[in-house]
Amino acid sequence: MKPENILRIAREESEKRRAYKYRINICCSSGCLPFGALNLLKAFENAVKEFGVEGECKVARTGCPGTCSIGPVVLVEPGGYIYQNVTPEKAKEIVKSHIVAGIPAKEYLYANEAFFKKQFRLVLRNAGKIDPMRIEDYIAAGGYQALIKCLTKMTPKEVIDEVIVSGLRGRGGAGFPTGQKWSFVAREKNTPKYVVANLDEGDPGVFANRTLAEADPHSIIEGMIISAYAVGAEQGYVYVRAEYPLAVNTLREALKQAKAMNLIGGNILESGFNFNIELRLGAGAFIAGEETGILASIEGRRATPRPRPPYPAVSGLWGKPTLINNVETLANVPQIILNGGDWFAKIGTPKCTGTKCFSLTGKVRNPGLIEVPMGITLREVIFEIGGGVPGGRKFKAVLVGGPSGGCLPESMLDLPIDYESLTKAGAIMGSGGIVVIDDTACMVDTAWFFTDFCVDESCGKCVPCRVGLLKIRNILERIMRGEGKMDDISLLEELGVYVRDASLCGLGQTAPNPTLTTLRYFRDEYVAHIAEKRCPAGKCFKKEAPLEVRV
Amino acid sequence: MSKEDRRLLILEREMKARMYQKSALLEILHLAHELYGYFDKELLNYISERLNLPPSHVYGVASFYHLFKLKKPGEHVVSACMGTACYVSGVEEIISAIEREFNIKRGGSTPDGKLSLFITRCIGACAMAPNVTVDNEVIGKATKEIVLKRIKDIIGG
Numbered sequence: 248m249k250p251e252n253i254l255r256i257a258r259e260e261s262e263k264r265r266a267y268k269y270r271i272n273i274c275c276s277s278g279c280l281p282f283g284a285l286n287l288l289k290a291f292e293n294a295v296k297e298f299g300v301e302g303e304c305k306v307a308r309t310g311c312p313g314t315c316s317i318g319p320v321v322l323v324e325p326g327g328y329i330y331q332n333v334t335p336e337k338a339k340e341i342v343k344s345h346i347v348a349g350i351p352a353k354e355y356l357y358a359n360e361a362f363f364k365k366q367f368r369l370v371l372r373n374a375g376k377i378d379p380m381r382i383e384d385y386i387a388a389g390g391y392q393a394l395i396k397c398l399t400k401m402t403p404k405e406v407i408d409e410v411i412v413s414g415l416r417g418r419g420g421a422g423f424p425t426g427q428k429w430s431f432v433a434r435e436k437n438t439p440k441y442v443v444a445n446l447d448e449g450d451p452g453v454f455a456n457r458t459l460a461e462a463d464p465h466s467i468i469e470g471m472i473i474s475a476y477a478v479g480a481e482q483g484y485v486y487v488r489a490e491y492p493l494a495v496n497t498l499r500e501a502l503k504q505a506k507a508m509n510l511i512g513g514n515i516l517e518s519g520f521n522f523n524i525e526l527r528l529g530a531g532a533f534i535a536g537e538e539t540g541i542l543a544s545i546e547g548r549r550a551t552p553r554p555r556p557p558y559p560a561v562s563g564l565w566g567k568p569t570l571i572n573n574v575e576t577l578a579n580v581p582q583i584i585l586n587g588g589d590w591f592a593k594i595g596t597p598k599c600t601g602t603k604c605f606s607l608t609g610k611v612r613n614p615g616l617i618e619v620p621m622g623i624t625l626r627e628v629i630f631e632i633g634g635g636v637p638g639g640r641k642f643k644a645v646l647v648g649g650p651s652g653g654c655l656p657e658s659m660l661d662l663p664i665d666y667e668s669l670t671k672a673g674a675i676m677g678s679g680g681i682v683v684i685d686d687t688a689c690m691v692d693t694a695w696f697f698t699d700f701c702v703d704e705s706c707g708k709c710v711p712c713r714v715g716l717l718k719i720r721n722i723l724e725r726i727m728r729g730e731g732k733m734d735d736i737s738l739l740e741e742l743g744v745y746v747r748d749a750s751l752c753g754l755g756q757t758a759p760n761p762t763l764t765t766l767r768y769f770r771d772e773y774v775a776h777i778a779e780k781r782c783p784a785g786k787c788f789k790k791e792a793p794l795e796v797r798v
Numbered sequence: 799m800s801k802e803d804r805r806l807l808i809l810e811r812e813m814k815a816r817m818y819q820k821s822a823l824l825e826i827l828h829l830a831h832e833l834y835g836y837f838d839k840e841l842l843n844y845i846s847e848r849l850n851l852p853p854s855h856v857y858g859v860a861s862f863y864h865l866f867k868l869k870k871p872g873e874h875v876v877s878a879c880m881g882t883a884c885y886v887s888g889v890e891e892i893i894s895a896i897e898r899e900f901n902i903k904r905g906g907s908t909p910d911g912k913l914s915l916f917i918t919r920c921i922g923a924c925a926m927a928p929n930v931t932v933d934n935e936v937i938g939k940a941t942k943e944i945v946l947k948r949i950k951d952i953i954g955g
Contacts, residue, residue, distance in 0.1 A: 277923055281936040315925030451881030451920035489828070489865055490921055528828055530863030531919055547823035549862040606924060608883035614925040650882065682882050696885055706862075 248509040250395040250516050253386060260387035268303040269346050271295075272322040272375055276311035276461045277454075277493050279318040283334075287319050290335035294342040304346045307384075310462020312375030313366075313616040317357055322375050331357040362613050365632055367594065367620045369602045370578045374462035379497050382504040385465040391510060393581035397473050398518040401584075406477040407433060410580065412588030414600035419445055419536070419573030420648070420677045421753070422599075422666035428570065431560035432478040435568035440480040442570045443563075444471050444577055445541055446487045446494070449533035450649030451700065453680040455604035456574050458616050460487070460494035463578070464501035468524065470577030472511060473584060475522045478570050483524040485574075486541050490531060499526055533650075533704035536678075537752050538571045540706070551706045552752035573678075575604055595621030599665035609646075609682035612637045619664070626660040629683055640685040644769070648677030650697040651757035653764035654690065673764040675757055689784035690769040691776055694762045695723040701758035712755030715746035719762055727787040731777040740766055805833040806844075813848055820849055823859055827866065836867040864919060872907040872914035874952050876945075879929040881920025889928035893917070895942040896949065912953050 264270070271291055275284045291306045312322050317331035321341070328351050330341055337355050344352040368374070377384035385391070397406050411426030432440060444467060448456040460467060471483055485502075487495050502524055505511050513521045527545050534540045535550035542564050544550040563569020579601060583591045592600045599621035605628065608614045612634030619628060625645060629635065636642045644654045653674030655662070662668050666676050684693060698720045707713045719742055722735050743759035743766075750756045766773060775781050782788055812829050816822040826845055827837075834841060837860050846856040860866050878884070878893045893904060896915055900908060907914040923929050926938030930945050933952060937945060 277921075277936075278925060278938075281923070281926070281938050315923075318926070448922070449919065451885075452883045452924050453920070454922035454924055457922045490919060527824075529865075530824065530828065531865035532863050533919070544824065545821075547821040547825070547859070549859055608924040608927065609886045614883075614927075616925075646882070680882070682886060684886060688886065696882075 248516060250399055253391055253395060253508070253510075253516070256383060257386045257389070257392070260383045264305075264387055267305040270305045270307060270324045271342075271346075272307050272309040272312075272324065274311050274318065274320040274322070274375060275308045276315075276458060277491070278311055278315035279320055280493070282319045284319045286335055287321070287333055287338060290338040291321070291342065294339045295346070297339075298342055298347050300342070300346050304342075307378050308380070309377060310374050310379050311458045311616065313371065313458070313618075314357060314362065314613070315615045316613060320357075320375075323351070324376070326351075329357040330355045359613060359634070361631055361634065362615070362617075365619060365623065365627055366617055367602050368618050369582055369594070370459060370466070370575055370604055371462070371616070371618045372582075373466065374458065377463065379462055379464055380500055382465060382501065382508060385463065389585070390465050390581070391469055393584035394469050394472055394510065395516065396584055397476055398516055398520060403433060403477045403479060406473060406584065409588045410477070410583060413583045413591035414588075414598075415576065415579055415583060415591065416599065416666065417573055418575035418579075418603065418679070420675060422676060425572065425576055428560065428572075429474060429477050431558070432480075432568050432570040435561060437568055438479075439482060440478055440568045440570070441564045442471060442475045442478065442480045442483040442572070443541060443545065444483065444485045444574050445536060445538075445571055446485060446491075446574045447529045447536035447541060448488060448491075448678060449529075449536045449704075450678045450680050452608050452682050453606045453649055453678045455606050455616055455679050457488075457491045457494050459574060459578060459604070460491070461497050464498050465505065466578040466581060467498075467574045468501060468505055468511070470572075470580035471524065472515070472522055473580050474570060474572060474577060476520055478568075480570065481521050481523065483522065484527050484545055484564075485524060486527045486529060486535070486545060488531070489528045495526070495528065502526065532706075533700075534706045534752075534754055537754060539752070541571065542569065549706070551708045552754075554751060596663070596665055598667065603664065603676070603679055605679045605681050607633050607681050607683075610636050610638075610640065610685040611683040621665050622663045624661050624663055625655070625681075628664070628681060629660065633683065636683065636685045638685075640687060642683065643686045643688060644684045644690065644693075646674075646682040646684060646693070646697075646761070647680070648675035648757075648760070649680045650700045651675065651754065651760050652677050652680065653760045654684070654693060654768065655764065656768040659768075673760060673767060675760065677757075687784055689782050689786040690765045690772045691723060691727055691782075692784075692786050694765045695720065695727060697761040698723060698758070701754065705754065705758075709749075709751040709755065711746045711749040712751070712758065715742055715750075716755070716758055718742055719746070719759065723762070726773065726776050727782075729776070729780045729788050731773075733777055735777065736766065736770070736773055808833060809845075810848070818849055820851055823849060823851065823856065827856075827860055831866055836870050838870075870911075871916075873912050874933055874949070875914045875916065876933075876949060877916040877918040877931045879919075879921050879923070879927070879931070880917045881922075881924060881927070883924035883927035884920075884929055887927040889930070889940075892928060892930060892940060892942050892945055895946060899946055900949070913949065
């Protein structure tokens with residue numbers, strides 16, 4: 248296949264799309280499926296037929312527009328009208344009013360402009376608008392044109408330079424400059440080289456990568472092919488969590504379609520460049536998301552990290568140079584190539600360019616997946632986009648960065664979201680989880696929950712993480728049972744610092760964060776537990792021992 | 799595990815297609831788990847023999863990953879999501895209710911082997927927390943009452 252053929256498909260598909268006056272997008276993502284999205288798809292198709300408007304209205308199965316809490320969700324274009332909690336009965340009325348009469352059915356609309364107002368959708372630009380199972384939809388939306396540009400007009404070095412100019416940093420959490428990482432792999436002489444797309448989104452409370460894969464898999468694949476072209480790799484792996492069956496299936500189908508169009512495989516678009524992608528399934532190990540852990544897992548071993556250097560860029564899969572990128576990072580790449588690195592660098596802040604996807608969950612009125620420019624404050628995210636804490640409760644803390652992130656109090660809410668500010672406050676960007684905690688939660692219990700998760704997920708290779716975290720958990724449990732001593736506070740702080748500084752990989756280095764930040768910002772709660780034997784939230788001291796058998 | 803077992807043939811075919819490569823271990827384990835639902839010692843030994851890997855290595859990998867079960871699960875499986883959002887939204891209360899109602903412990907099965915209760919890692923449906931999966935059907939915004947009723951319906955019928 249030639250590049251012209253892809254451009255022709257783009258033209259034809261856009262024309263087809265324009266022929267319809269309306270397009271009804273039914274979200275069939277993991278969020279809406281359990282609530283009957285597939286029945287809804289049928290109901291809309293039937294309704295459109297019944298009213299005889301199938302010629303001017305297209306009913307499509309799409310990914311998630313981000314508003315997961317009001318599912319099943321239906322998005323009607325043009326205009327981006329979102330209908331909430333749609334049922335088959337409502338479907339008929341929506342078609343009758345919106346499509347036939349041309350008046351949006353107001354009573355069923357999601358009337359919450361604030362949720363989208365401050366968002367900037369770059370990675371999620373297609374989410375909820377295209378059919379992820381049709382490569383033609385992606386091509387019509389400008390897809391694979393960045394790849395064509397790279398293959399026909401740019402040298403690998405020019406591609407890397409463009410990414411460097413953009414200032415793009417790794418979205419997996421650590422925030423390493425992407426262009427620099429690519430140049431490290433590109434300069435290696437050892438071949439073959441590999442690229443790995445990391446979709447092992449193991450953080451509880453985070454679903455940004457899953458939604459991206461389910462809604463727009465080709466943006467990941469296109470970014471991956473471009474990265475392979477830039478560094479000179481011929482084989483790639485997408486490592487996906489097995490807990491995301493729909494994402495796995497969507498990616499599998501997308502890869503098949505891309506292969507059929509010669510966008511992956513041998514001699515891609517007659518450019519002489521060869522690149523293959525294989526899917527690899529995780530099996531429920533949080534540590535497999537760590538960059539040396541993921542390599543071990545792809546090689547079929549226990550996903551235990553190893554010391555660096557050598558870095559994967561020098562010695563990765565089977566000892567060969569390997570480029571590992573998070574899928575969100577990769578999905579940014581086609582936009583950077585098409586619009587230029589300078590354009591991208593203007594979004595966000597000077598040191599943290601672009602946008603970031605956040606999974607906004609917990610005690611917040613509008614939970615869901617959002618994408619915001621870097622530098623936005625936590626307050627804007629929680630109170631404007633998220634709509635604040637529901638049920639008349641009070642905001643207490645926000646956990647940023649997943650299980651090894653930090654708990655920040657109200658006083659830190661005006662912190663701009665970027666890698667450096669978050670790290671300074673004791674949290675991390677991580678994979679972009681924002682969990683809002685209200686005043687019903689006990690902060691000692693919260694620290695225990697995340698420590699317990701990390702104890703369970705520690706691979707056991709290095710002592711500080713394996714033993715240190717266990718000790719931290721035991722001390723927290725002691726405090727929660729009312730047997731804590733005042734010395735425990737300084738002991739926890741001391742242990743936390745040891746584990747942080749001495750652990751081998753990112754898991755151990757960040758796992759003490761919840762304990763350290765709750766000690767830093769909510770010390771009075773620890774003191775209340777120890778000195779007064781009182782839990783300010785009324786949660787502890789009545790916990791039944793987990794091992795007790797109940798009859 | 800008899801030689802005539804059809805599942806074994808499928809497994810054997812897959813190993814052959816992957817040229818008995820040691821690096822295919824995780825893929826082979828995935829397939830075996832899908833076919834059998836769990837690993838017993840015999841199955842793991844068989845895989846280690848065919849891929850020419852020490853049994854300790856195969857067991858090590860199988861036990862490392864949380865998704866793989868080393869004990870036979872019950873006829874019906876309930877798994878409660880223990881992700882952050884579900885925990886914050888009170889999934890613990892639902893789990894305790896199931897434990898009390900069916901006299902079962904998390905990670906275990908009822909004596910008659912009808913029901914198993916597992917805790918899973920975040921299934922990524924956080925906006926609908928708490929989530930409980932009953933025989934592959936995800937119940938979002940779950941409550942004690944809904945989940946208990948659903949379980950009674952399936953094991954009763």
